[in-house]
Amino acid sequence: xxxGAVLYMVGTSKLSELGGLWRYMPWTMVxxxxxxxxxxxxxxxxxxxxxxxxxxxAHEAGRPIxxxxxxxxxxxxxxxxxxxxxxxxxxxxxxxxxxKEPPQNMLWAMALASLLCFxxxxxxxxxxxxxPFEVEYRPYTAHHLLETLQLLSFTGLVFFLLVKxxxxxxxxxxxxxxxxxxxxxxxxxxxxxxxxxxxxIWGEIWKILGLRxxxxxxxxxxxxxxxxxxxxxxGTAYGVRGIGGYVRRLQLGSLQLYIALGTAMxxxxxxxxxLE
Numbered sequence: 317x318x319x320g321a322v323l324y325m326v327g328t329s330k331l332s333e334l335g336g337l338w339r340y341m342p343w344t345m346v347x348x349x350x351x352x353x354x355x356x357x358x359x360x361x362x363x364x365x366x367x368x369x370x371x372x373x374a375h376e377a378g379r380p381i382x383x384x385x386x387x388x389x390x391x392x393x394x395x396x397x398x399x400x401x402x403x404x405x406x407x408x409x410x411x412x413x414x415x416k417e418p419p420q421n422m423l424w425a426m427a428l429a430s431l432l433c434f435x436x437x438x439x440x441x442x443x444x445x446x447x448p449f450e451v452e453y454r455p456y457t458a459h460h461l462l463e464t465l466q467l468l469s470f471t472g473l474v475f476f477l478l479v480k481x482x483x484x485x486x487x488x489x490x491x492x493x494x495x496x497x498x499x500x501x502x503x504x505x506x507x508x509x510x511x512x513x514x515x516x517i518w519g520e521i522w523k524i525l526g527l528r529x530x531x532x533x534x535x536x537x538x539x540x541x542x543x544x545x546x547x548x549x550x551g552t553a554y555g556v557r558g559i560g561g562y563v564r565r566l567q568l569g570s571l572q573l574y575i576a577l578g579t580a581m582x583x584x585x586x587x588x589x590x591l592e
Contacts, residue, residue: 317426318348321418322405336410341417345406347426352402354433356394358468359461362436365443368460369453391471399475400482 321344326334338345354361357368367390374383417423436442444451475482 317422317429318344318351319401321422321426322348322415324422325415325418326413334405334413335408336406337413337415338406339410340415341406343417343423344426345402347423347430348406349402350430350433351426352398354437356398356468357390357464359456359464360434360437362433362443364437364460364464365440365455368455368464369451372453372460387467391467394468394471395475399472403475403479404483 322334322337322341325341325344326337328334350361354363357363367386371383371386374380374386440453440455444453
């Protein structure tokens with residue numbers, strides 16, 4: 317969070333462009349140092365409890381190589397995060413960048429995290445109760461304290477002896493992202509030189525063979541629709557229309573007359589029968 321606050325307020329996180337920030341961001345510096353010494357495994361901070369417990373576990377499990385690697389990782393963390401960044405960002409030569417403390421919400425977040433780092437360091441049971449198993453571990457033994465102080469003191473001595481060699485330079489350091497960025501570069505080349513060519517060839521084949529077959533099928537479908545389906549439908553419609561016209565003529569003229577004459581003849585016959 318401290319590094320993020322510097323980036324947010326200064327606009328850069330490059331050490332070669334930072335320096336003298338303790339004048340402008342004193343609280344950020346304090347909270348950053350607390351986090352740095354905690355993650356480096358300083359006594360009285362949470363990192364000391366968790367680091368010594370993990371290293372002791374590797375030792376008891378008979379894993380000396382793993383234990384040595386974790387100790388080297390702790391030394392590297394203290395050298396880079398605890399010493400180099402702290403020194404060159406906050407106490408190094410003033411870069412001329414004028415900054416100020418971050419907003420209150422960021423300061424309170426860093427303060428709370430710093431308080432937790434210190435609280436767990438002085439009262440490790442706060443961490444133990446969160447673990448899925450019962451822990452009976454004592455980090456503050458003479459052996460753990462002496463070993464940690466020796467490693468940290470030696471690392472600090474090496475840093476201040478080689479501080480001139482460790483000055484940040486304005487260059488880009490290769491990180492893990494270099495591997496997949498290079499992979500993406502070659503993938504783009506393969507896509508442009510190989511996949512694009514194959515796609516163009518397939519497109520031409522489709523135009524010559526596929527589209528011609530598709531257009532031929534479409535023409536046959538249109539012809540069948542016009543000659544077959546439309547012929548039957550249109551013929552049926554014309555027939556129904558003719559029958560309807562004939563029936564309509566019967567309804568408008570002679571049919572009514574024939575019915576009237578027939579009815580009159582029936583009445584005449586009935587009248588003659590009654591008179592007889």
